[in-house]
Amino acid sequence: MAKEQKQVCDLKSGKRMTVAQSNEHLRVGESSAWNAKRAGNLDLTRSHLNFEVGKGGVILEVDKKTSIPQRIKSIFAERGIKDPNAGLSDEALEKPRVGVRTHANIILNGSTETMRKLAFGNQDVKYEKDADNSHVTRCKDIETWAVDMYNFIAKKYGEENIAAFVVHLDESNPHCHCTLLPITKTNKLSWVEVFSGKDKYEFGQRLRQLHDELAEVNDKWGLKRGDSILETGAQHKSYLQWLKEQVATNKETIKVQVQTIQENKDQLYLINAAIKRAETKLKGLTTMVKNLENKKQQIDDQIRTLDKELENGKASNREELEALKQKLNAEREKIEANIADKNEKLNAATSELQELAQRKAKLKENYDELQRKVNKELPTIFDKATHDMSVSLWEETVQNFKKDKADFEQFSRELPPNLRVKFDSLLEDSVLVEMAEHGNDIAATAAALFLGYVDKATDFAESNGGGGASPGTGWGRKEDEDEEAYKRRCCIMGRMMMRPAGRKLKRS
Numbered sequence: 001m002a003k004e005q006k007q008v009c010d011l012k013s014g015k016r017m018t019v020a021q022s023n024e025h026l027r028v029g030e031s032s033a034w035n036a037k038r039a040g041n042l043d044l045t046r047s048h049l050n051f052e053v054g055k056g057g058v059i060l061e062v063d064k065k066t067s068i069p070q071r072i073k074s075i076f077a078e079r080g081i082k083d084p085n086a087g088l089s090d091e092a093l094e095k096p097r098v099g100v101r102t103h104a105n106i107i108l109n110g111s112t113e114t115m116r117k118l119a120f121g122n123q124d125v126k127y128e129k130d131a132d133n134s135h136v137t138r139c140k141d142i143e144t145w146a147v148d149m150y151n152f153i154a155k156k157y158g159e160e161n162i163a164a165f166v167v168h169l170d171e172s173n174p175h176c177h178c179t180l181l182p183i184t185k186t187n188k189l190s191w192v193e194v195f196s197g198k199d200k201y202e203f204g205q206r207l208r209q210l211h212d213e214l215a216e217v218n219d220k221w222g223l224k225r226g227d228s229i230l231e232t233g234a235q236h237k238s239y240l241q242w243l244k245e246q247v248a249t250n251k252e253t254i255k256v257q258v259q260t261i262q263e264n265k266d267q268l269y270l271i272n273a274a275i276k277r278a279e280t281k282l283k284g285l286t287t288m289v290k291n292l293e294n295k296k297q298q299i300d301d302q303i304r305t306l307d308k309e310l311e312n313g314k315a316s317n318r319e320e321l322e323a324l325k326q327k328l329n330a331e332r333e334k335i336e337a338n339i340a341d342k343n344e345k346l347n348a349a350t351s352e353l354q355e356l357a358q359r360k361a362k363l364k365e366n367y368d369e370l371q372r373k374v375n376k377e378l379p380t381i382f383d384k385a386t387h388d389m390s391v392s393l394w395e396e397t398v399q400n401f402k403k404d405k406a407d408f409e410q411f412s413r414e415l416p417p418n419l420r421v422k423f424d425s426l427l428e429d430s431v432l433v434e435m436a437e438h439g440n441d442i443a444a445t446a447a448a449l450f451l452g453y454v455d456k457a458t459d460f461a462e463s464n465g466g467g468g469a470s471p472g473t474g475w476g477r478k479e480d481e482d483e484e485a486y487k488r489r490c491c492i493m494g495r496m497m498m499r500p501a502g503r504k505l506k507r508s
Contacts, residue, residue: 005111007223008175009214011207013101013191015093016085017163017179020452021105022068025166025177042170043127045134049119049169051143053150053176055159059143062166068179071163072103075181079160081189091470094458101191103163104182108149108214109175110223118142118221119174127172142167142174145221149176152217156210157194158183268367271360278353285346289339296335303328438465438498446494450487452476461497469496 014021022028027047052060076083084100085093093099109115116125119142125133146167154162157180164179182194196203215225306325310318412423434442441464448457454475471493477486 003111003113004224005114005222006226007110007211007215007218008108008226009211010107011195011210012105013195014103014105015099015101016090017068017072017103018090018455019067019069020454025068025164025179026062026064027168027170028064028067043131043133044170045132046125046136046170049136049138051138051146051167051169053146053165053167057147057150057154059147068164072179072181075160075163079183079187081183081187084189091472094455094462094470096462100189102181102189104178104180104191104195106153106178106180107175108178109173110218110221112173114222115142115174118145119169138169142169146176148217148221149178152214153178153180156213158185265367268360268363271356271363275353275356275360278349278356282346282349282353285342285349289342289346292335292339292342296332296339299328299332299335303332434495434498441466442491442494442498445497446487446490449475449490449493457494457497461494464498465500466498469493469499471497 027050050062052062054060073083075081083102085102088099119139120136121139121141123136125136146165150162150165153165161181161183162178163181164177166177168175168177182189182191184190184193192198195206197206211225215223218224303325306321306328310321310325412420415423441461445457445461445466448454448460449471454471458470475493477483481489
């Protein structure tokens with residue numbers, strides 16, 4: 001039974017569309033978030049297939065010159081709406097209960113099978129990493145579906161409130177990114193009135209209605225209403241979780257590749273043995289044909305000699321010579337039949353040898369290619385294993401410190417007051433203490449920063465007891481900064497962000 005194809009509609013609020021988010025939506029290369037995704041699930045050979053839906057449902061090339069923040073600003077200016085977050089820094093807006101939700105980020109798509117069919121039809125599209133799909137073209141169906149989605153949003157929330165409607169065909173599952181402004185019919189910016197309602201119950205009711213209405217539009221595309229996450233408990237997969245799964249997948253891929261290499265090696269051995277047998281057979285048949293040809297030549301010589309004697313008419317034993325000639329001709333016919341048989345077998349052996357040689361060349365090519373891949377990926381896996389071992393050793397250190405912490409505290413209490421203050425200060429600023437208390441949270445925050453997910457890092461830190469610092473705008477790897485230095489800076493910032501507000505980190 002075919003799996004039921006379902007629609008997807010994800011709606012999230014935003015206080016300010018950042019340039020980094022805009023760059024990712026519009027595929028502008030300076031975005032650190034996009035650069036992080038480049039190495040993951042983006043296919044740059046399909047990026048030229050992305051498009052926008054503009055006013056009136058017109059299909060357009062992606063406008064990379066006008067950022068989404070600029071578009072939002074223009075709409076506000078045209079409508080005479082003042083940005084309620086003007087004057088607030090990005091750092092301030094990252095904090096809960098500061099600022100106003102000024103836009104919605106809506107993602108529209110559906111089950112992968114249907115979306116790929118709409119986008120690419122029956123074309124041969126390869127979805128593995130580093131595949132070349134430059135030959136793939138965009139199908140009309142995905143444009144029509146996207147226009148249907150655009151018209152649905154425009155009718156429900158007002159076309160004039162759509163700041164951007166970008167369709168991505170360069171990821172695993174084709175989808176739309178809609179940036180929508182919550183502007184009411186009375187030209188008022190209000191997230192509550194347009195989306196959330198007075199409480200979470202009304203918001204849930206509105207979301208269910210949104211999905212129900214969208215399902216009516218998607219029905220003709222074979223996409224049914226998805227299950228409510230309130231019922232299924234499903235959650236979006238985090239990028240870190242995805243990354244972890246990719247590492248595991250890569251390990252399994254290398255394992256399969258090594259097995260395939262061994263299988264190819266075994267097949268090469270068998271083919272080499274078969275080639276050797278075929279060459280021996282070919283050599284034997286060639287020798288046999290040559291010997292038969294020589295024997296035939298000898299018989300032909302004897303027959304010519306007999307013919308001369310019979311022509312002279314002097315032979316007294318003419319009948320005996322005729323009988324001998326008849327016998328030689330019969331033997332000659334047998335030899336010719338034998339030669340024909342051996343030549344047929346010789347041709348077959350030659351063809352077999354050629355086929356084996358071709359198979360060997362193909363296997364050798366596959367073997368070499370797989371070996372190159374493994375040689376390329378194994379160091380990465382080794383580095384990952386070394387890193388995992390370092391992490392394990394670090395965790396062991398932290399666990400031991402946790403056990404010894406009570407002894408340190410007891411030692412502190414026994415110190416004179418002046419030394420106790422100094423000792424406690426040193427202990428409080430120790431990375432061991434921080435890692436013992438919330439090491440996993442620091443690591444997760446630092447990883448999110450390293451991957452370019454600044455907003456997620458900030459939200460995570462604040463929701464897990466942090467709030468002592470913020471990376472600020474423009475966070476990312478500097479042009480002249482090597483990767484290890486950037487990692488260290490992310491770790492330091494992760495520690496700072498996980499510290500309670502008002503508590504500063506002593507820089508090492």
